[in-house]
Amino acid sequence: MSVILSEAEAKALLQKVIKLSKADECEANLLGEIRGNIRYARNEVSTSGSLINKNLVVQSAFGKKVGVATIDEFDDASLEKVVRRAEELARLAPENPEYMGVLEPQQYGKSNGFFESTAKITPEVRAEAVAKSLALSGQNQLTSAGFLENRAGFSAMMNSKGLFAYYPSTGVNFSLTVRTDDGKGSGYVIRGYNDFSRLDTEAASRIAVQKARGSVGAKALEPGKYTVILEPTAAAVLLESLYYDMDARGADEGRSSFSKPGGKTRLGEKIVDERVNIYSDPAHPELPAAPWAGDGQPQKRVSWIEKGVVKNLAYSRYWAQQKGVKPLPYPGNMIMEGGTASLEEMIKNTKKGILVTKLWYIRPVDPQTLLMTGLTRDGTFYIEDGKIKHPIKNFRFNESPIIMLNNLETLGKSERVVSTESDQSYMVPPMKIREFTFSSLSDAV
């Protein structure tokens, strides 16, 4: 069997599986993928590899007793075996009061996330892309370390009520850290696309080289509250912690930053600056995502924060039923709308401030206020009178994305970035924030 099945092949295989079911309900999820990567450090290739992976998950239910089994073989006997195993486990399992049954067939929108340019990448193509980067970043007293990874695959699902969903996708991520040989400067770049032909490793590498050279000779500033300009790569990791918290159940239960005293939530309340608009949309041309969630619910365009007001929180099907509202799956992408300013214009309009290009090791400190800690990394600069004056030493910050988005000064143009914490891609604008809290200095370069 080939690894990446067409829609018709996936449908035929899943129909075969569902037909074997003797349970009240049955749901099957199928995945196939091919991955390849190349890694380099100290200006030469280090480790690299490839992976072929495929997998079938079968969930069977008798009433609210549910069992799950999987297999990675696909002959008729194996398909029969996996269905019988799921049924045996379902009979043994305790009742799950939160089991909601399988969904009726759904309508899905279109989303194009599969590109031949990415699917046909070979080891030679990866090596060539990296060679271009090394030609720039591995010369003239610079040391580079980078990583390029590509993936092509599909996921599909079917259930005993006739629901069928299929989504093929590809992706390529490229990241690079360039350090000066004396260890005094460091610069970073990361790019992610569905379409490999969009990736220009040479142009990306130039950015990391520029930041590495520009960050040599950093001066120490006193920790404290500063106006900052967060480049999208830096802003993404803080926004992501806010996105992870947008679950209705946690908020209703009184244990998230969206909770209020007395069992109430901040749904419908203005929590951040009115220029903040955040939505998800699987059909977004720059950031396509699967038009269905893991349980088969359709993913549609959803507004999460509009003009600073919390418009939606994610409701699982169980929690939605408890609360008498419509279920809303956790989204497959997140887009924060931007303004019109370029990063250069934002710097030009800053009297005193700090340009933060990347944040690192972000961890929650207090879930109630969503206070996060972490550090600046790979290029932090002091701005005075509209110009970058000099590089500065790295800071540790203690800041909440909610407080940060209340202290918003300016939004730039939104662009696709990859989170350096989770590898997820988002659309994020550069943003100028006042009174961002830096709590101590770090000697790290």
Added chain:
Amino acid sequence: MKRRDFIQLSGLGIGGMMMIPVLGHATTPESFLDSGMDVAVKKRLADAALNAAKSKGATYTDVRIGRYLNQYVITRENKVQNIVNTESYGVGVRVIADGCWGFAAIVDAKTERDTAKAAEEAVAIAKANARLMKSPVILAPQNGYGEVSWKAPIKRNAFEVPIQEKVDLLLGVNDAAMKNGANYVNSILFMVNEQKYFASSDGSYIDQDIHRMWPIFAVTCIDPKTGKFETRQSLSAPMGMGYDYLQVNPADKVTGITTRYNMGYDMLEDVTAAAQQAKEKLTAKSVEAGKYDLVLDPSHLWLTIHESVGHPLELDRVLGYEANFAGTSFATLDKLKSGNFNYGSPQVTLFADKTREGSLGAVGWDDEGVKTKRWDLVKDGTLVNYQAIRDQVHILGEKESHGCCYADSWSSVQFQRMPNVSLAPGKAPLSVKEMIKDVKKGIYIIGDGSFSIDQQRYNFQFGGQLFYEIKDGEITGMLKDVAYQSNTQEFWNSCVQVCDEKDFRLGGSFFDGKGQPSQSSAVSHGSSTARFNGVNVINTARKI
């Protein structure tokens, strides 16, 4: 994205409690009880790959045939949310060809044709990349061990314990939490079995059976009037043990302001205390920022050791191989070569080991066929060594690998991973009580909490689970909103006392991330309670 994969599998938003990756796919529990593929078959599959790689021009090859079993039982309050059984089987082949590494992995590789195909792909990748090498890989020589095996010395295989017993335990734990004032409680049992077969062109055929176990919970208490909430997580440690870790044994209990545990964990007792303590935290005094002497329990200190000693002394980081993700290290080669780099005070000896029974790092051989051992990293305060594997030790002028190479799956390439790194106990007899008696203005911290450190491992910030104020040698009450910030060298030089070996306990990380693509590994860190003077404490309370 691994964290999301887990959340989908478990159907659980445990809300910032931890970052949990998952490897493999769901399966049925009874399939865990079959012993897997026969060793003779594994040898035949491995030989096919070794021969194929050699015929394509590889000068070195190793083959890992892996079967990875995981079982997670996930509950909240009076509900079993999910029972996740995963099994993952496949083959990974690593080669050196034209002086360059290459790696390829194939799921469900059960024929000689499959394993040979992986070997050929690995050689093709090595050859494609060789032009990007400046100098060929230098591998420390390693004698083959022939056909050998190693099994973790577990007393009760967690995979043989009926699901019902596990469900009953967790629901009992949750019930105890609710009866003692919790508003919410989540509890999970993580059980892992790695069945690993390693073969290399050096002539080793190594069959190993590794078990790990981690019982955890998080209790939440809410003040309905203010809407404030506090949590208290379990004081258990992830262990290289079977279900025997859950055997209640008075000898494994350390009594004091709260009970802590050694090689046996009383989950019911701990959750009962946790519910009461989470409630107590709601009204605890918010800490006044400033300098304090810190008394750090092993259930807390393991994480500080992990981040500020374990990671900076990984030789691949020091050399720049992790520069693009995990970072580099302040502990550069010149500091080692000077022979007098003052990593900590003379009280501080930190050692690496892959042999301690019951620890997460314990194996017979590492993932490149090197027999495991123990060695010093910091001796009486001075930096004396790193953690290094076969393609690195020549840089240290050594001829043998330290035996700390690991891959988290058949599908991942093996690389240098942290062995257990522990703080040696103090030589003079000293109890925790005696240590606290001497502290004028201090905080006693138990359990691990929030953590963050820079990419060269200088500046860090740590939270915890329980904080007790110490005034004039006495514990005076509970504190909250505590985190401490320091610099690695300054912090370890502020260590003035370490309790004796009677207090030595293991903590550890079940999911330590490193590498690209990211891999997780499990590692233990042992210590006795230790005292650090004049550390900067911040207050983390905010208003939104």
